[in-house]
Amino acid sequence: MTDKTVLNEAHRALGARMVDFGGWDMPLNYGSQIEEHHAVRRDAGMFDVSHMTVVDLKGERVREFLRHLLANNVDKLKKPGKALYTCMLNERGGVIDDLIVYFLAEDFFRVVVNAATREKDLKWITEQAKAFEVTVSERPEFAMIAVQGPTAREKALSVMDAATAEAAAALGKFAAAQGADLFVARTGYTGEDGFEIIVPAEQAAALWQKLLDAGVAPCGLGARDTLRLEAGMNLYGQDMDGDVTPWEANLGWTIAMDEGRDFIGRAALEKQKADGVPRRMVGVVMDDKGVLRHGQTVTTANGEGEILSGAFSPTLGKAIGFARIPAGEPGDVRVQIRNREFALRIVKYPFVRDGEPQPGI
Amino acid sequence: MSEIPGDLKFLKSHEWARVEDDGLVRVGISEHAQGLLGDLVYVELPEVGAHIDAGDGCAVVESVKAASDVYSPVSGEVVAVNETLNDAPETINEDAFGEGWIFQVKIDNKAELDDMLDPAAYAQMLEDEAH
Structure with a gap:
């Protein structure tokens, strides 16, 4: 059984070549992968990333929970809306997944994890959350569109309502804002400026069409892969997995070895460092x-x-x-x-x- | 689907062969194959003067997506290769049945061409694959 995002028909209408990606029927390209790649480097392109998994974490002790769950330290997130890239490790120090965590309120954090790792991530997070009385809710009612490129922000802002656009325009890098309907983050996976927009599923097709009309080029997973590689960003499953530590995947910069913080995998990482990576x-x-x-x-x-x-x-x-x-x-x-x-x-x-x-x- | 030229013969693995007036055979990959591969970024050509057998993987076409062997439909001596592809592999994407030819063979045995699919049979095969 193949999953489809709410934009599946839009992709087919644009003549996309579709491919199975981690159980999802996704666009590989809409004609030329190389032209889509250049569109993002030179102008603006967009990707349907609705197959990625949005998970909301709520509870009084959610920050304490994330200090334990993640190899990077969520205490770096001081202002609501700020985001952090981090690995989630197993006890052996291997990477279960890499993800972005957003600080929304002291009792509310949001994480976005990979599509292919969805089930094991949810299982792992839910298991670990019990001791901290944190609720873990997947949000399948959201779609997600990444708009990337030197003119991406300007074009994306032009299709938002005034209040959301104002909040989104003020975002610094790696920060997010919740508008009336859209959750807009100034993040991405291409090495260009832009937004990743979480949108209620029923509004996704209309947003996609508005972005098309604003001159944003639709881009497939093929271009997404070459863009992120040029930008030096790892791909889970290819560059690291459960048998690879962050040291071995050039992700040491995402590990916060702060005094006294007992995160999952820390003991194994320290031992590997002492023995020599x-x-x-x-x-x-x-x-x-x-x-x-x-x-x-x-x-x-x-x-x-x-x-x-x-x-x-x-x-x-x-x-x-x-x-x-x-x-x-x-x-x-x-x-x-x-x-x-x-x-x-x-x-x-x-x-x-x-x-x-x-x-x- | 673009028109398949009537003077071509095909392998099931999507190579085409065209017998030319001077008795030489030109070889390439089909329009359908280039579409499956996507943007081509590198072509490894056979050596001029090499002897190849029908069914040999004697060239490689690499796209952004994958590397794919090109099998020779016929046996014989490679007499020319399409040097344009060294700097412009995308020529195959643009004109698979024409300017995007890959190599040319002086054929040992013309009967080998009889084993190949004619354009109608190849089109039928693509049709069947699509369903």
């Missing part, structure tokens, strides 16, 4: 022609690794990716593609930021 994730560029793909073998001075996310970068015109390799100085790094070997360059990422290739890429 065995693997690391790096950004790679291939200057030869060809395409990096998930699962390709990488060789280094310290042994083998593999390509995690890999793709052709439309902005750079060559292949980029993430690789997980053994710790230590890697020496010459090479990738095997169909019985041939090609040199890789290890680079600091993001590969692209605000529409521009980064120095050294």
Whole structure:
């Protein structure tokens, strides 16, 4: 059984090529993935991300609960509306999921988790919440549209009611505001400015149409993947999973090792740090022609690794990716593609930021 | 669906072959195949002068989505490859049956072409797949 978002008919009417993604019938592209990618880098594009899961957490002790549940510290969230990117770990320090948590009130936080991990996330969060008397409610009555690109905010604001637009226009990065109907967050997964808009399902098709009329290009999951990779953002299931710690997925920056906070997975992370983290994730560029793909073998001075996310970068015109390799100085790094070997360059990422290739890429 | 030229023969795996006046056979992938693959970003061409057998994977087309082998419909010597594709792989997206050809073979045995699908049979196969 395949799930459909409320925008399914809108995608089909636009001639989308549809694909199964984690049990959801989603648009891969509406013609050309590369043109959609460029639309987001140069102007504005939108994505139906209604398959993602909105979960509301309520209770007197919800902040205390999230201090325990999440590897990043929700105490960084001081003003209502502020958002935080974090991992949720298992006891082994492996990543159950990565998510965004919004602070809405002292007794009300909202999290948005991945579609493919929905069931295990809900089960895990509900289990952990019991001891804190926090209620966990999924909100399937919402759809979600991400509007991204240098002109995305301006175009999205033009289709909102005056009060919502005023609140949304005032948002700083990584903050959200609740309008009359829309929940608008200045977040995204493309490396461009823009909004992620949570909208009541019955209003989603009308909002989508207004955005189309305002000149926002519909973009599929294909472009979403190349945009987020260029922006240096991890994809759950490809770059990390339950057997990978944040240290091994270059997500150390999201772990808050504050004094005395006993979050799930902390003991395992501390032990791994003390013993030495065995693997690391790096950004790679291939200057030869060809395409990096998930699962390709990488060789280094310290042994083998593999390509995690890999793709052709439309902005750079060559292949980029993430690789997980053994710790230590890697020496010459090479990738095997169909019985041939090609040199890789290890680079600091993001590969692209605000529409521009980064120095050294 | 765009018109399938009547002078082509097809493999079930979506390669086409066209016998040309000089007896050489030109090979590419179908309009349908390029649509399935999406924007092409890299084509690995065979070596000119190489001998290939029918059914060999002798080229690779890579799109933003996936890498896909191109199987030769015929046996023979590769006499030319479409160098345009090195810098403009999207030529296949734009004109799969024409400018987007991939390689040209001097054929060993013309009878191999008889095993291929004619345009009507190929169109029927696509139709059946869609349902």
